[in-house]
Amino acid sequence: MNETLQDLMERRLREMGHRRGRGESISLREAYQRVLDARNRDELEAAETGVPLNQAGPPTYEVFRRIRNGHTRITDTTASALATMLDVPLSDVYRAAGIAPRLGRFELPTRADRLDQDQRKVVLSVVDAILKAGEGDAKQPAGDELDKRRKMQRVQTRAARRDDS
Structure with missing residues (x-):
């Protein structure tokens, strides 16, 4: 059975909580703090070495909240931040998101x-067509059973959060 992005996040939050001696998951805010801490370390290193950071800041907390609620379309920047946040290899995040690394x-x-120039345009148009076809494949449902399972997990997660409130 394939682990979804939401499954990966829930599993790692739970494991990180147990590793700290807790009986429950760490909060999403605690995990997100890991992303912010890593960014701060990168900024300090960039200032010390004089090498500027070549990327924008980390994704917002809201992005990770949406992923936890079942959102699966992510950017490379979000995938990298998620790997840092969950302390997993980037390849695990891509696999869970259904994205080829x-x-x-x-x-x-x-x-x-x-x-x-004309030949180069043809080559680029072929590459663009292949990439566009791949995007279409990613938008296709992963199968009825997987879709049902994801929907059921979202409902259960929301119900559990309401009970905790």
Whole structure:
């Protein structure tokens, strides 16, 4: 059975709570603080080395709250922050989100430097078409059983939160 993004988050929050000697999950706010702390460390290191940070700040708390409630479409920045927050490899986050991990820069062979502008446009249009087709696949339902399970988990999670209030 595949672990969803929401499953991964709930499991890791629970495990992190148990690791601290608690009988319950740590709060989402506590886990989010890990992202903010990592960003602060990065900023201090950048100031000490003189190398500027090349990325925007971390995603907001609201982004992670929505993921916990079942949102599954995430950016690379959010995936990286989620990996930091949950103390898991980035590949685990991508797998749970149903996103193929990045393989690094895609470079054409040197002989492709001989392509003229029109040929280069054709190559890029093929790449764009492949990427667009992949996005369409990601939007397709993962199967009736998985969809039912996700919906049931969301309902149970919301009910549990209401009971805690």
